[in-house]
Amino acid sequence: MEQEPAMAGLAPEKNEKSGFNGVEANETEKGILSRLAEGSSRTAGKALRTMTFAAMLLGSGMLVKEANADPHPRHNPEMSGVSVEFRINPPIIIERSRSPQPGDAYKHAAMKRHWQGEEYKHAATGHPVRMEVYDRTDVAIDRIAERMSDGIVDGLFGDK
Amino acid sequence: MVQDAHEQLQKIVLTSRIPFEEREQFAVALGLLDEEGAALLVGLFESDAMWIEKMYENFRQKKKAIEEKNMDIWNDIMHDEEDLLKSVAQVAQEE
Numbered sequence: 001m002e003q004e005p006a007m008a009g010l011a012p013e014k015n016e017k018s019g020f021n022g023v024e025a026n027e028t029e030k031g032i033l034s035r036l037a038e039g040s041s042r043t044a045g046k047a048l049r050t051m052t053f054a055a056m057l058l059g060s061g062m063l064v065k066e067a068n069a070d071p072h073p074r075h076n077p078e079m080s081g082v083s084v085e086f087r088i089n090p091p092i093i094i095e096r097s098r099s100p101q102p103g104d105a106y107k108h109a110a111m112k113r114h115w116q117g118e119e120y121k122h123a124a125t126g127h128p129v130r131m132e133v134y135d136r137t138d139v140a141i142d143r144i145a146e147r148m149s150d151g152i153v154d155g156l157f158g159d160k
Numbered sequence: 161m162v163q164d165a166h167e168q169l170q171k172i173v174l175t176s177r178i179p180f181e182e183r184e185q186f187a188v189a190l191g192l193l194d195e196e197g198a199a200l201l202v203g204l205f206e207s208d209a210m211w212i213e214k215m216y217e218n219f220r221q222k223k224k225a226i227e228e229k230n231m232d233i234w235n236d237i238m239h240d241e242e243d244l245l246k247s248v249a250q251v252a253q254e255e
Contacts, residue, residue: 047197048218048241054189055222 165198166191176212181195185223186216 112133120131173187190201204211218237225233 045214047201049247050192050197051189051215051219052222054192055219055226102166
């Protein structure tokens, strides 16, 4: 997912400080950072950007997740696959996003047949939503990002 | 039963020391990672649980900044992230 400027990755260029929040890293932390770096700082940046993306969705009230919902697909197999509830106006609510498992494929297909394009009121918020079901998480995230592409940070933080 | 990275992440978060009422939202946030990112975080979180709280705190602060529409807090978070990623790059260079 390509990020907007305010969500963009902060590509490391040169070291000025070390440690988290500017605190000098101790040996344990350096060791952890080393392991983090093994996956590349790009991947670390990706994790942080994901936090940004999710915080924007949740903090703005666009992403709704019921507190007691069961996130485990094996406990809630009918929710396997990738399903997204888009608030109709304004758009965007994501209910769930995960990669379907091979054994879940038939359940995912059944859900897609049953729910694709359905419009109803969200159980938690009462907002009118439309369900969109995707076969791949990355596609779902791209689609969400498209819906957010009109400068959501600017909109959240005031006029520019 | 072999768990995929996302299932492992869910388990780690839902059994973590993060405040109970916040675990679900943090789990949803991590659910937006792709498999590569999820696998990385599983390794990181398993290496030292303090990283769960650090990543959660990053998420919590961002969410708070957006809820309060506070650009100053947002900028502070971005600077902290820059420091973190620079330190990651520095450690990688030293290895």
